Amino acid sequence: MATTIDVPVPGNLVEPFLRSERIPHIWCPGCGIGTTVNCFARALLNTKKDLRKVAVVSGIGCTGRVAGYVKLDSFHTTHGRAIPFATGLKLSRPDIDVVVYSGDGDLFAIGGNHLIHAARRNINLKVICVNNLIYAMTGGQTGPATPEDAITATAPFGAYEPAFNMPQLVEAAGASYVARWTTYHVKQLERSMTEMLSHDGFSFIEVLSPCPTLYQRRNKMGDGLDAMKFYKEKSKVRHGAPTSEIGLTRDGEIVVGKFVDRQRPDYVELMRRQLREHLGERFINDGVPTCC
Amino acid sequence: MAKGVVTITVERCKGCGFCVEFCPTRVLALSSAFNSKGYHPPHVVAAEKCSGCDLCGMYCPDFAIYGARINGGARGDAHAE
Numbered sequence A: 001m002a003t004t005i006d007v008p009v010p011g012n013l014v015e016p017f018l019r020s021e022r023i024p025h026i027w028c029p030g031c032g033i034g035t036t037v038n039c040f041a042r043a044l045l046n047t048k049k050d051l052r053k054v055a056v057v058s059g060i061g062c063t064g065r066v067a068g069y070v071k072l073d074s075f076h077t078t079h080g081r082a083i084p085f086a087t088g089l090k091l092s093r094p095d096i097d098v099v100v101y102s103g104d105g106d107l108f109a110i111g112g113n114h115l116i117h118a119a120r121r122n123i124n125l126k127v128i129c130v131n132n133l134i135y136a137m138t139g140g141q142t143g144p145a146t147p148e149d150a151i152t153a154t155a156p157f158g159a160y161e162p163a164f165n166m167p168q169l170v171e172a173a174g175a176s177y178v179a180r181w182t183t184y185h186v187k188q189l190e191r192s193m194t195e196m197l198s199h200d201g202f203s204f205i206e207v208l209s210p211c212p213t214l215y216q217r218r219n220k221m222g223d224g225l226d227a228m229k230f231y232k233e234k235s236k237v238r239h240g241a242p243t244s245e246i247g248l249t250r251d252g253e254i255v256v257g258k259f260v261d262r263q264r265p266d267y268v269e270l271m272r273r274q275l276r277e278h279l280g281e282r283f284i285n286d287g288v289p290t291c292c
Numbered sequence B: 001m002a003k004g005v006v007t008i009t010v011e012r013c014k015g016c017g018f019c020v021e022f023c024p025t026r027v028l029a030l031s032s033a034f035n036s037k038g039y040h041p042p043h044v045v046a047a048e049k050c051s052g053c054d055l056c057g058m059y060c061p062d063f064a065i066y067g068a069r070i071n072g073g074a075r076g077d078a079h080a081e
Helices: A033-047 A063-069 A082-092 A104-110 A112-121 A166-173 A186-197 A212-218 A224-234 A267-282 B018-022 B055-059
Strands: A054-058 A073-076 A097-103 A125-131 A177-182 A203-208 A235-237 A254-261 B004-008 B028-030 B042-044 B065-069
Touching: A033 A063, A033 A125, A033 A186, A033 B055, A054 A063, A054 A082, A063 A073, A063 A097, A082 A097, A082 A104, A082 A112, A082 A125, A097 A104, A104 A112, A104 A125, A104 A166, A112 A125, A112 A166, A125 A186, A166 A177, A166 A203, A166 A254, A177 A186, A186 A203, A186 A254, A186 B055, A212 A224, A224 A235, A224 B018, B004 B042, B018 B028, B018 B055, B055 B065
Parallel strands: A054 A073, A054 A097, A097 A125, A125 A203, A177 A203, A235 A254
Antiparallel strands: A177 A254, B004 B065, B028 B042
């Protein structure tokens, strides 16, 4: 229909990762979640992982829909419980890579406690948090990431509560890989996701994404494209920046980059070590019961 | 001679304009035509400039467009469907 030159070309790289019968998706025009899925698909291609050994777990919310659109083993959990489900999955099947793909409200508000404890245990989960600064699916209420003075459905005169600085929180809780990008930085995000997928330990990437329908409309910040231009103009790459200095504000600078990359003993490793010590001969199969 | 080719699935497009804005060689423009949902999909205005970098494919949140290199595309060919 719109192919410009009639030569055989390879298909869209993201296509094998999508449940095509469910596309077009429900995300609004100008929403950036689809862009992060593109980066994720390319990162999976880069790592050449066996796709039968990758699982995506999502919570509730706009970003939670990702689990329903990717053609991988996936589970759409209840609100905030993506990380507990993923933890159980990882403990029972340590051989598979578990990716938690969820939004700011689901991970930091409803599932906030689970998140910090998963980071404390340093369990080997890859968490992708798409931050649209608001509870978008429920109508644009103030969330834990809403910057001060932003107008939302529940804060018509501007939000007055301080917002979470996500990289600082997860670093303090013990995460071993922390990065932040925006949907404008597609190449960097792809590289960061590739790195994360081969990193051992709790890894966290925050991706700032436009929400034209609820956040930008109320704050008179234009549409999705305007948000992308805003990211382009305001973002500054500072790898290794101290996470205490990179909080987000409504109109201020957006510091992006990889902030933390360290090695800590993983939860499964610690558990096996103790079991081996105490059970001795009776410890079999690295603590993982054989099944099937 | 163009080094790449861009393919657009018009019916998936929601007209956000990311591909038009961020195409490094300015191959695309939003068309004045509508798709069946009432959005303006992009169309190719400078096919000969396309380098097949697939940046449009990376930006498109609706999986509606992709670019590919015509000869010996390093990345696309390796993972052809």
